[in-house]
Amino acid sequence: xxxxxxxxVVDFGPVRAVDHVSITIMPGEIVGLLGENGAGKTTLxxxxxGSFRPTEGEIYFDDTRADMHSARDAVxxxxxxxxxxxxxxxxxxxxxxxxxxxxLTKTGLLSNILSKKAMAERAAAVFxxxxxxxxxxxxxxxxxxxxxxxxxxxxALLFDCKLIIMDEPTTALNNNEIxxxxxxxxxLSAQGVSFIYISHKMPELFAVCGSFYVMRDGAxxxxxxxxxxxxxxxxxxxxxxxxxxxxxxxxxCFARSEVAMxxxxxxxxxxxxxxxxxxxxxxxxxxxxxxSGREALADALFGVVPHTGTLTVSGKTMExxxxxxxxxxxxxxxxxxxxxxxxxxxxxxxxxxxxxxWLNTKHKGPLISPKTEAARYLRGAKALSIKANSPxxxxxxxxxxxxxxxxxxxxxxTDADVLLFDNPTQGIDVGxxxxxxxxxxxxxxxxxxxxxxxxxxxxxxxxxxxxVVLYKGAVNAVLSRGEMSEAxxxxxxxxxxxxxxxxx
Numbered sequence: 001x002x003x004x005x006x007x008x009v010v011d012f013g014p015v016r017a018v019d020h021v022s023i024t025i026m027p028g029e030i031v032g033l034l035g036e037n038g039a040g041k042t043t044l045x046x047x048x049x050g051s052f053r054p055t056e057g058e059i060y061f062d063d064t065r066a067d068m069h070s071a072r073d074a075v076x077x078x079x080x081x082x083x084x085x086x087x088x089x090x091x092x093x094x095x096x097x098x099x100x101x102x103x104l105t106k107t108g109l110l111s112n113i114l115s116k117k118a119m120a121e122r123a124a125a126v127f128x129x130x131x132x133x134x135x136x137x138x139x140x141x142x143x144x145x146x147x148x149x150x151x152x153x154x155x156a157l158l159f160d161c162k163l164i165i166m167d168e169p170t171t172a173l174n175n176n177e178i179x180x181x182x183x184x185x186x187x188l189s190a191q192g193v194s195f196i197y198i199s200h201k202m203p204e205l206f207a208v209c210g211s212f213y214v215m216r217d218g219a220x221x222x223x224x225x226x227x228x229x230x231x232x233x234x235x236x237x238x239x240x241x242x243x244x245x246x247x248x249x250x251x252x253c254f255a256r257s258e259v260a261m262x263x264x265x266x267x268x269x270x271x272x273x274x275x276x277x278x279x280x281x282x283x284x285x286x287x288x289x290x291x292s293g294r295e296a297l298a299d300a301l302f303g304v305v306p307h308t309g310t311l312t313v314s315g316k317t318m319e320x321x322x323x324x325x326x327x328x329x330x331x332x333x334x335x336x337x338x339x340x341x342x343x344x345x346x347x348x349x350x351x352x353x354x355x356x357x358w359l360n361t362k363h364k365g366p367l368i369s370p371k372t373e374a375a376r377y378l379r380g381a382k383a384l385s386i387k388a389n390s391p392x393x394x395x396x397x398x399x400x401x402x403x404x405x406x407x408x409x410x411x412x413x414t415d416a417d418v419l420l421f422d423n424p425t426q427g428i429d430v431g432x433x434x435x436x437x438x439x440x441x442x443x444x445x446x447x448x449x450x451x452x453x454x455x456x457x458x459x460x461x462x463x464x465x466x467x468v469v470l471y472k473g474a475v476n477a478v479l480s481r482g483e484m485s486e487a488x489x490x491x492x493x494x495x496x497x498x499x500x501x502x503x504x
Contacts, residue, residue: 001063002027002194003048003079003163008057010043017043018054019218025163030185030195032209032226034238036429037399038387040218041198045165048196049081050074061162078162082152082169084427085340090141095123097140098155126154130184146177153184157193164188167198168427174290182208200429202231216240239431251441253465253481254281259312260449261332261418263301266309270296271473274309278418283440283450285460288470289493295337297470298422298453302334303327314417328361333416335407337423337453343407344395350406351377351391357410380409385435401432408439419443422453437462457486471495 003025010018018040025031035041047054050068059066061077068074074081088097095116104115104122123136132150140148149169156164170178185195185208197209205212206226214222214237222237261278271293278284288294300307303324311318313330336342345353355373377391384405388398395403404424411419421440425433440463444450454460460467467484469477469492477492491497 001025002029002061004060005044005048006058006060008044008047008059009055010040010047010052011055017218018047020057021215021218021220023213023220023223025194025196027162027194028189028192029211030189030197030209032205032212033196033198033215034200034205034212034234035215036238036431037401039215039238039429041215042167043218044215045081045167045196045198048074049079049165051081075159075161078160079165080156080161080163081165082149082156082167084168084171086148086152088140088148088151090139092140093120093136094134094138094140094143094151095120095136097151098123098126098136098158102159122158123154126157129157130154131187132184144177146173146181149173149181150184153181153188157188161193163194163196165196165198168200169197170199170201170204171427178204200427200433202234205234206231214238235430238429251463251481254441254444254447255465256280256282256447260314261301261451262310262312264310264312266297266300266307266311268293268296268300268305268307271300271470274470274475276468276475276478278449278451280417280447280449281444283444283452283463283465285464285467286451286453286470287455287460287467287489287493289455291472292470292493293473294453294455294470295422298334298337298420298451301420301451302332325360328357328414328416331417332420333357333411333414333418334420335404335411335422335424337426339400339403339407339426344403346394346396348395349392350386350388350395350398353395354380354391354406354409354413358413361414376413380406380413383412384409384439400427401429404428404432404436408436416448418449418451420451420453424452424454425456425459433459457489460484460489461486469493 001024005021005023008018008021009016021044033041046052048059050071050073053068059068066073066077099119104118106113106115120136127134130150130153134147134150140151143151153164169181173181189195197205199205209226211225212223213220214234216238256279258280259277260280264275266274274297276284286294286297296305299305301311303322303326306321313332316330318327318330351373354377358376380386381388386402386405388402395406425436440450452463461484464484465481467479467489468475469479469489471493472495476495476497479488
């Protein structure tokens with residue numbers, strides 16, 4: 001046994017976030033920790049990582065009880081927590097990040113001088129152990145997201161870490177980068193390093209984890225081996241109910257004849273000659289692998305990045321270089337990817353975040369009515385079941401799923417005709433995903449025109465009427481609902497048809 005948490009309780013005032021949870025981690029084990037947003041997973045791991053002391057319970061390492069007063073205590077026990085938001089300084093070199101607050105200095109009279117060469121050599125040795133091709137002298141700002149993730153793992157290994165906790169580590173990674181990270185995890189596991197892997201992505205959990213624990217409402221509700229369960233069984237454990245009857249097979253198409261948005265030969269820095277028509281009530285998915293131009297196209301349709309060609313919204317041609325506010329006032333709304341960086345305003349309250357869309361597009365006059373703002377929040381909270389203690393709290397106090405609901409409410413208040421959903425269920429639990437899918441379908445039924453930018457086949461299959469597949473910035477295929485198999489989407493996403501044609 002490497003680590004054991006016994007009857008852990010974490011209270012925040014009158015709120016019990018973790019309720020008598022016990023888990024055991026063995027050396028070299030990769031354990032999945034599952035649960036919906038707000039289930040208590042991260043809180044439990046913060047207790048293990050020394051971020052705060054549990055109200056009750058005991059923590060053991062190698063059969064010895066540990067008093068976790070701080071993160072330094074956890075590090076001394078061999079525990080490192082790699083958070084979803086990476087804790088790296090972009091302006092420092094890789095080795096400087098790895099030795100932050102643990103710097104090596106020269107000896108003798110030069111003891112106040114940093115030994116950069118020694119730190120770089122030790123960092124390089126860790127990367128060799130991981131079989132990761134990263135230069136310790138590189139500036140972190142120049143690294144790809146996947147490389148930054150590996151730097152975090154390397155920093156943990158640098159100080160003989162025995163247990164690495166990873167919270168949603170693949171959010172910014174493509175499929176190849178994810179598989180490379182899994183290979184490294186498996187190699188380290190064979191060397192005796194254990195992992196606790198927090199994720200909502202079932203295929204990843206089944207691919208890399210051997211065992212699992214499931215939390216719900218702060219309590220541990222299940223545990224076992226992934227080999228003994230199915231994805232649907234795990235999902236039911238997480239949400240506490242069956243999803244039978246919530247299948248999206250046979251989804252009706254609500255498309256009408258009126259065109260809400262049309263693009264003709266749109267081109268930008270990362271995409272070229274993209275054309276499509278989006279009708280009211282229609283849901284079109286846009287997919288493609290990293291580098292396909294999918295994200296840049298989404299930004300261009302909301303005026304974030306410049307483009308050439310013709311873009312029309314509700315019969316009105318959008319001027320080139322028009323500001324985002326012009327797109328918003330023309331009836332285009334966007335639920336952006338990377339919610340924490342592009343969707344929320346961290347220093348503002350939940351209510352203010354929710355109102356931003358309406359204030360920018362509909363508000364007139366110099367004053368804002370607190371009564372009107374409160375009513376708007378209550379309307380959105382009721383419609384989307386937003387769980388918050390108070391609308392005046394900072395939006396960062398909410399779980400990821402509830403933050404996303406606030407962003408959705410923001411745009412629903414504008415009554416936009418065209419809705420762009422860019423990776424709408426990123427970092428969101430299974431139950432909230434289904435709520436968002438149902439909302440998208442209801443919006444389509446009401447006549448809204450919807451574009452969903454996603455790389456998840458299951459998501460595309462559940463909601464889309466058709467699918468535009470991008471490859472190297474160009475439209476490689478437009479698939480009807482009947483043609484939207486995972487094999488077909490991957491075939492065109494990888495450009496396999498282009499390879500066949502080039503060799504034909």
